[in-house]
Structure formats: C-alpha cells, structure tokens
Amino acid sequence: xxxxxxxxxxxxxxxxxxxLLGFLKLDYEIVPVDFYPGLEHKQPDFLDIxxxxxxxxxxxxxxxxxxxxxxxxxxxxxxxxxASWLPDRDATKFSQIMMWLAFAGNNLVAAAADRLVDSxxxxxxxxxxxxxQALTILDDQLAERSMMGHSWxxxxxxxxxxxxxxxxAALSNYVGIDHEAFPHLRNWMRDFRRLPNFLTxxxxxxxx
Amino acid sequence: xxxxxxxxxxxxxxxxxxxxxIRPESTYDTTxxxxxxxxxxxxxxxxxxxxxxxxxxxxxxxxxxxxxxTLFSTLGDxxxxxxxxxxxxxxxxxxxxxxxxxxxxxPCRIVENFLDMAHFCFVHTDVLGSIDRPEVLxxxxxxxxxxxxxxxxxxQFFQPTASKSAAASGQGLMAHYSYRILSPxxxxxxxxxxxxxxxxxxxxxxxxxxxxxxxxxxxxMAILDNVxxxxxxxxxxxxxxxxxxxxxxxxxxxxxxxxxxxxTPTRADLSSIAYRRWLKSSGVRFGLQSVEGS
Numbered sequence: 063x064x065x066x067x068x069x070x071x072x073x074x075x076x077x078x079x080x081x082l083l084g085f086l087k088l089d090y091e092i093v094p095v096d097f098y099p100g101l102e103h104k105q106p107d108f109l110d111i112x113x114x115x116x117x118x119x120x121x122x123x124x125x126x127x128x129x130x131x132x133x134x135x136x137x138x139x140x141x142x143x144x145a146s147w148l149p150d151r152d153a154t155k156f157s158q159i160m161m162w163l164a165f166a167g168n169n170l171v172a173a174a175a176d177r178l179v180d181s182x183x184x185x186x187x188x189x190x191x192x193x194x195q196a197l198t199i200l201d202d203q204l205a206e207r208s209m210m211g212h213s214w215x216x217x218x219x220x221x222x223x224x225x226x227x228x229x230x231a232a233l234s235n236y237v238g239i240d241h242e243a244f245p246h247l248r249n250w251m252r253d254f255r256r257l258p259n260f261l262t263x264x265x266x267x268x269x270x
Numbered sequence: 271x272x273x274x275x276x277x278x279x280x281x282x283x284x285x286x287x288x289x290x291x292i293r294p295e296s297t298y299d300t301t302x303x304x305x306x307x308x309x310x311x312x313x314x315x316x317x318x319x320x321x322x323x324x325x326x327x328x329x330x331x332x333x334x335x336x337x338x339x340t341l342f343s344t345l346g347d348x349x350x351x352x353x354x355x356x357x358x359x360x361x362x363x364x365x366x367x368x369x370x371x372x373x374x375x376x377p378c379r380i381v382e383n384f385l386d387m388a389h390f391c392f393v394h395t396d397v398l399g400s401i402d403r404p405e406v407l408x409x410x411x412x413x414x415x416x417x418x419x420x421x422x423x424x425x426q427f428f429q430p431t432a433s434k435s436a437a438a439s440g441q442g443l444m445a446h447y448s449y450r451i452l453s454p455x456x457x458x459x460x461x462x463x464x465x466x467x468x469x470x471x472x473x474x475x476x477x478x479x480x481x482x483x484x485x486x487x488x489x490x491m492a493i494l495d496n497v498x499x500x501x502x503x504x505x506x507x508x509x510x511x512x513x514x515x516x517x518x519x520x521x522x523x524x525x526x527x528x529x530x531x532x533x534t535p536t537r538a539d540l541s542s543i544a545y546r547r548w549l550k551s552s553g554v555r556f557g558l559q560s561v562e563g564s
Binding site: 070071072094095096098099100102236238264265267 | 367370499505510515516
C-alpha cells in the first residue's frame with residue numbers, strides 16, 4: 063500500500079502536496095476528484111472521506127489526513143530522513159515553520175482563493191486588499207531574511223513553510239495582484255522555481 | 271454600465287448558465303452585455319429569464335433555450351439562430367462540459383486565441399505543442415455564406431499529448447483540426463479523435479460577455495473516448511484553458527484593435543485575419559477598439 067493523493071489539478075493546496083512529493087521523489091497514486099464543475103468533494107461519497115468537503119486528502123496505508131499543511135508535515139516527518147524540509151529538532155525553527163504554515167492556511171488564502179474555478183464570483187476589493195496585506199507580510203519577512211543572507215522563509219534551506227506559501231503567492235498574480243510592489247517575494251519565487259524537481263501547475267508556469 | 275447599442279452583438283444567443291447551476295425553485299443572477307439578468311427555475315423545473323432593474327426587480331422576460339447541455343439567452347430581437355452541431359446528437363459521444371471560466375478580456379481576444387495554433391508550443395508546451403516543432407503548416411480559410419460562418423480547414427499540428435486519450439500512447443501525433451467561427455463570440459474546433467479513425471472530437475467555446483472586457487467561457491464538448499474518465503477529460507481541458515487565460519489577461523490593449531498594422535499578423539494568423547475581417551463586415555463593435563474618424 064502506497065501513498066494516495068485525492069487531487070484536483072487546479073487546486074493550489076493539492077499542488078503543495080505534489081510539490082513536496084516531487085522534491086522527495088516519492089511515488090504516489092493520484093485519485094482525480096471532479097472538484098469543478100462536478101463538485102464531487104461535496105457529494106456523500108467524498109464527505110465520508112473528509113466531512114469538511116475539502117481537498118487534498120492523503121492516504122498512507124491506514125493513515126488518512128486532510129489539510130495540506132498537516133499533510134506536508136506528515137510527509138516531511140515520515141519520508142525525509144535528512145529532516146531538511148521540517149527541521150524538528152530545533153524548537154525555534156520548528157515553531158517558526160508552524161507559524162508560517164498557519165499563515166499559509168489562513169491569511170495568505172485571500173491572495174488567490176478559488177481564483178481558477180470560481181467562475182461567477184467577482185473578487186471584491188476587501189478580499190484583494192487582504193491578499194495584498196498578507197503578501198506584504200511575507201515580502202517583509204523575506205526582506206529581513208535576505209538582509210541576513212538567506213533566501214528562504216525559515217532557516218538556511220527551503221522548508222515546508224516555503225512550499226505552503228508558494229502556490230497562493232504565485233497565483234495571486236493571476237487574480238490581479240501586481241507583484242511589482244513585492245521585490246523580495248519575486249526573488250524568492252524565482253529561487254523556488256529553480257529548486258531541483260520543481261513542478262509546475264496550470265497557472266504557475268516554470269518561468270515567470 | 272449601459273447595454274451596448276451594437277445591433278449585431280445584441281442579435282446573438284449567448285450562454286448564460288449550465289442547467290445545473292439553477293437549483294429547483296431558486297434563482298441565479300448573472301450579467302450579459304452589461305445587462306443584469308436573473309434565471310429562475312420553478313417547481314415544475316421550467317426555467318425563465320428576466321432583465322433586472324437597478325433595484326434588482328425583474329423587468330421584461332428574455333428568451334431562454336437549452337442546447338449543447340448549456341442554457342442560452344439573447345437581448346436582441348430576431349437573433350441569429352444557434353448553430354447546428356451534429357456531433358452533439360451522435361449516440362456514441364460523451365457530452366461533457368468543463369464549467370465556466372472567467373477571463374478578463376475582450377471576447378474577440380478569446381476567440382482569436384482559440385483559433386491560434388502558433389501558441390501551442392509556447393503556452394501548452396509538451397501537451398499541445400513541442401518547442402522543437404513550432405511550425406504551423408499551411409491551411410485554408412473558407413466563408414460559408416449559407417450559415418454565415420468562417421471555417422479554417424486542413425489544419426495540422428504536431429502534438430506531444432493531443433488529448434486525454436492520446437496521453438496513454440505516450441508518443442506524439444499529427445493532430446488534424448478544423449475550426450468553425452459560429453458567431454462573433456463563439457467558436458468550435460473539430461480535432462482528430464484518438465482511436466476513432468476519420469472522426470473528430472467536437473469542442474466548443476461559447477462566450478458570455480459580462481462586459482466588453484470581462485467574460486465567462488463555456489466549453490461543452492462531444493467527445494469520442496471510451497478510455498478516459500470524465501474527471502480526467504475535464505482536468506485536461508481545464509489545465510489548457512487556465513494556461514490560455516493567463517496569457518489572455520496579460521494582452522494589452524484589452525479591447526482588440528481592427529485597424530491594419532496595429533498588430534502585425536504572421537503567416538499563422540490567416541484565420542485571425544479572416545475573423546477580424548468578418549467582424550468588421552458584420553458590423554461588430556463590441557469588444558473592439560473604436561476606430562477614429564469612422
């Protein structure tokens with residue numbers, strides 16, 4: 063029994079998991095879910111798997127997990143023997159990573175929420191403003207890191223904090239948030255794209 | 271915004287929803303050509319549509335018809351009839367729609383992008399085109415006076431992964447295409463179907479212009495494929511469409527210019543030239559840059 067990912071190709075949260083699986087060169091099975099227009103994640107069969115009706119879901123044998131941040135933590139902890147993606151022995155680094163995972167799962171969502179498929183909704187100004195605020199916070203962090211000579215959100219090497227923040231930051235361009243105002247964010251996204259085994263998704267081309 | 275006065279644009283049918291977007295005994299509000307409209311489904315599952323006033327009250331009824339698994343409406347009198355697309359009535363086809371996708375640009379830009387083969391290898395790299403085989407082979411455009419349609423025929427393009435069903439074979443193929451411009455803002459293509467020699471998938475793009483620079487795109491398809499799951503087919507089309515959407519939203523100006531020399535055509539743009547000429551001769555102004563002095 064291997065890893066199984068319930069996936070939708072245009073979901074930034076599913077993309078986070080695919081990125082880490084790719085960086086670690088892990089084999090996994092994809093279960094495609096007709097998220098849009100089929101709304102399969104809101105149907106009874108899927109709600110049995112995740113009562114919150116959200117993607118992604120990762121199954122590993124008898125372990126079943128929801129929430130992309132939790133899934134990233136699980137994969138890093140279990141399948142990265144070097145512990146470089148989640149340095150869990152260092153209390154400060156570990157908790158800073160947790161802090162940025164929470165940021166990715168909450169604040170940063172406004173930067174790109176459902177931008178690819180929510181066809182009838184208009185992005186209202188407050189939502190875009192919230193997204194801009196979140197990107198400003200991330201840009202400030204990266205500015206501070208860069209003054210200390212580091213390229214990544216936490217620590218000296220990329221971690222799951224970078225993976226968790228990358229998709230919505232990159233996709234925010236697509237909902238109309240101009241990245242001109244975020245120079246450190248742009249440098250960081252360029253570095254992220256150059257990581258070995260980086261994968262693209264629709265909306266996030268290899269070069270930007 | 272006021273509704274356009276462009277009579278050619280008004281006298282067309284436009285997609286306004288998929289039937290399943292309007293739940294029983296509920297309503298669905300949307301916008302067509304800057305006119306707010308409301309679709310309602312009654313307890314007998316009948317769907318009606320109305321224009322909405324500024325205070326959201328329902329005004330005059332507008333017609334609604336269901337075709338190609340999609341609901342169409344019009345704001346004009348005696349609209350040009352919806353096209354005949356025989357493939358949608360063939361028994362062995364799967365009728366699949368991929369949802370509606372928002373693209374913030376002129377509907378003309380979206381049609382033109384759909385017609386353009388030259389972008390395949392750069393925008394859909396390793397899927398619809400290969401960087402080392404970017405050439406667009408010569409093809410023909412035709413005007414069909416009986417239906418007032420523009421066709422581009424005998425189109426061929428080398429594609430690494432032409433469709434979901436072609437992906438399984440693991441090798442590229444020479445895909446054969448024909449394009450049909452069905453109305454100013456709707457277009458379709460016929461594309462050689464893997465495993466069905468001599469037959470073609472029918473893939474439509476019907477555009478609902480919310481305004482001149484903001485559109486919803488509907489893509490009903492009549493597909494020949496007894497291998498792939500519906501979810502896989504949708505995933506394939508949506509991924510391609512999102513790649514196009516990003517390019518389209520970055521094109522400037524958003525309104526398409528018709529004046530000669532404002533955008534330099536290349537050989538691959540034969541169908542685009544035919545489309546622009548046809549728009550001009552049809553009197554379309556919506557979604558186009560206004561021409562000084564005319």
